[in-house]
Amino acid sequence: MRTHDAVVVPEGSAELVELAHGGAFRLLVDAGATGSALGANRLTLTSGADGARPHHHALSSELFYVLAGTMEFLLGDRMVTAGAGSLIVVPPGMVHAFGASAGSAADLLVVMAPGVERFDYFRRLGRISRGQESFDGLLPEQDRFDVHFADSTAWTRGRAR
Template identity: 30%
Template sequence: MKTTETGHYNDVLKNEAVIFNPGQGEMLQIENSKITLKVTSEISNNQFGLYEIVLAPGTVGAQLHHHRFMDETFIVNKGTLTIQLSDKMLSAAEGTVVFVPKFTPHGFRNTSDAEVTLTLIFNPGQNREGFFFGLQEILTEQPVNPDKFLKLYHKYDSIPVDQDVMLPVNYKKASI
């Protein structure tokens, strides 16, 4: 390590860079979709969490909800993602970036016939990967226990706009 003096500070320089090549990171399979944990809350000291999501065709990522303590950013890497922002629907094509500040109702889904790949960033991280692990566990239990599902949502700062429609459903079998 190297120490440099800059004005009134003694900066300790160190290399704690973390590199994830394509395909690297812990991958979770949740129903027909995949979540790859890239930069977790632990790695970033809770500054943010970054996750790659692959949504299968017709998959609801999340119904309309909001966060009290974190912002969420969607970056569409492949395909077209349908994002609901309050009462408006947005078709977010490849390359689109959508920043959703806390207290903004939002939801997202893949209404297309092809996979959608996106990057999700939560700021601060709020241990969001804990939400994904919990979701994976809850969704393997059939039927899904609505109380456990909603408890998980609340624990990880996802507040449903309408609790009655929060349970996961395949988009093609449900109406919005």
């Protein structure tokens, strides 16, 4: 078994991937640096902005810690509102989505375990949000990034409020 060094990401050193709505991903650590133990990013969203459309992960659990603001989460077929200090853990296979609540910007820490190399996925999401790349280009990459997109009427209804 290979032992990995501790990972330290000093304040301000994470790669910033800007999103068209004014939010951003801060890419903290990818799976390769942790021996695939986990991957982590920090996501800021402007008021009412979507963070991710409905999807599931076949391999990883995903942990969300709301640092500031209020978020809406799709968890299976139910909508949950979570404010600052809330922790959400989504198991593998559960369809989920998330976005900032209307009237509230949000800041959250996202951790996936085990980790999958996903920094390229977040970079592509940034380009997609800015109209530099088509979302359809991600569809053949669902297995590579362990992001399997799904339809959800609960999400569509919940976010239409």
